[in-house]
Amino acid sequence: MPELPEVEVTRRSFAEQIAGARISSVFLGKPLRWPLGVDPQELVGRQVLQVRRRGKYLLVDLDRGMLMLHLGMSGSLRFAAELPLPGVHDHFQLTTDKGLLRLHDPRRFGAVLAVSGDDDPLAVKLLARLGPEPLEDDFDFEPFARGLKASRLAIKPLLLSGKVVVGVGNIYASEVLFLAGIRPTTVAGRIGRERALRLHAAIRQILARAVETGGSTLKDFSAADGNAGHFQLEANVYAREGLPCKVCSAPVRQLRQGQRSTFFCAHCQRP
DNA sequence: ACGTCTACCTGTCGGC
DNA sequence: TGCCGACAGGTAGACG
Structure with a gap:
């Protein structure tokens, strides 16, 4: 969950x-x-x-x-x-x-x-085997960028692998790539510096905000004290296949990568 | 070393 | 209504 x-x-x-x-x-x-x-x-x-x-x-x-x-x-x-x-x-x-x-x-x-x-x-x-913690101060950009460069995986499964950063699961992977404007199928090693910077920032931003609000994109999440997430972080793309992109209104698309569903906006997210 | 696939298990949902 | 397959937040371990 x-x-x-x-x-x-x-x-x-x-x-x-x-x-x-x-x-x-x-x-x-x-x-x-x-x-x-x-x-x-x-x-x-x-x-x-x-x-x-x-x-x-x-x-x-x-x-x-x-x-x-x-x-x-x-x-x-x-x-x-x-x-x-x-x-x-x-x-x-x-x-x-x-x-x-x-x-x-x-x-x-x-x-x-x-x-x-x-x-x-x-x-x-x-x-x-776990990669760096995205919310710690030592989540540095340069090693992250090198990790992308060294991989021939598509960026979305690379994020899920935990090699370049830990904690990004299937929902946040789609959300983070949407915020960074990167197509989930883009080969990690071909992502340039500017876009890698945006991705690095997007990971920190989305995860940090999710923690701060105690919110969640998960329907049935509640913390150990029984308090439910506040749904502060409504998904932009996850589980929104066919619905209009919240930015450009193009229909959100779905595909499968490594047996996991991925959601993205083909207009806002470039290969 | 790397990328890919399977397996673990239960509940829910859509289609027939 | 009931049955059946597809799918769901993760990831270790096996395989090529």
Whole structure:
């Protein structure tokens, strides 16, 4: 369900409340993408220190070890003092002295992993491939431009790959390319400096605004405190096939790239 | 090393 | 109304 903004909004919605919480029990539902990796009893008694994010992973630092959470395609977190009994799609829950942290994930592409820390081989394996964080100060243009130049992929699947930047998912990829005026099928390596600059700026702008507003293009997104997105960020092109472009009124077009749908305006976005 | 494809799983929607 | 296929926010891992 979530792209970087939704994951970050989720993180911010419970990170402070859960900090310092002591885990008293662990509930596991159906299997997720991978096994937890430890006996859940081992987590009991540990304390939550802080919640970080890397790409679309949430990293819950414990006084000993770390939990890696991923929301996959349909996952969402809730953190509350009390919650109804777990339903069929609730697959992980921590009970703490500060509240319940619950993962709801109908499709179960999400994950909860218990690792020893950032240096854990599994954590390293999963996080090593991730490109730079778009909202950090070190998301520099020059390495980004070199990443584009080095690729023969179409720009849209390159954005999704996480190699030149993390966190841009299928919705925001279309939106970012619309804002930058770049056709999704354009070969990344053939994008010139000026357009690469616009793309770099568009990524920061769209993702940052999505986080700030706590809004989302997602229909069913809500943060861990239960607050729904405000729909501040209405899509310009995503899921608008056949509807008029909001800028030029030409019909929005759809195509498939790597089994994922892409939306664009052929007039506003040049090859 | 790179690009492409499959697989994981459930719910929803459109067409017949 | 019911059935069936297509599709949905992600990404690791296998393959060529």
